[in-house]
Amino acid sequence: MSDYTLNDLARLVASRAGTSPDSSYTAKLLAGGPAKAAKKLGEEAVEAAIAAVQGDKAGLTAEAADVLYHLMVVLQAGGVSLDAVMAELERRTAQSGLAEKAARRHT
Template sequence: MSTLHDLAATILSRKGADPESSWTAKLLAKGPEKCAEKFGEEAVEAIIEAVKGDRARLTAEAADVLYHLLVMLAARDVTLADVEAELARREGTSGLAEKAARG
């Protein structure tokens, strides 16, 4: 299993856990909206580090973004496998064509 799959499995195992027992359980207990808000905050922090050009800080923020994306997805019962299936569906399709098809 990959690190992302391991992380997604850990996040899923925290759903319904005591919010005092883990940060992930605490985030999930606050609901999908809070999870989305936290993902947005982390994405902005990653953007800032990308603009600054600090590779180490960008790497750390990117890890935070991936974690919070997986938490947000879990809060809405979307799995990493669901996202991978969507990426596989798009494979071989031009990004420009895919975007145009979405309208």
């Protein structure tokens, strides 16, 4: 299992904010603004979906990496932290856990 995490990627993307677009692809994307970054994320998501439908595992791996990278760029451009996203997922998990417990009580 890889030791590289989404937190590592988010930190890398954040470190490029405000640096020269000439020396960093991430800085170039961020300098282009949220709409341009979001367009790129949408394109990569479609490419990942196509690879999944085609059963192309190598393609899906590469496109999923692109999706995660471009999602981190969009979060950075939109001023939303990865931590906020994870907290939202944690809240949903806690909520579904409570719902499961309630359902068990009623059976």
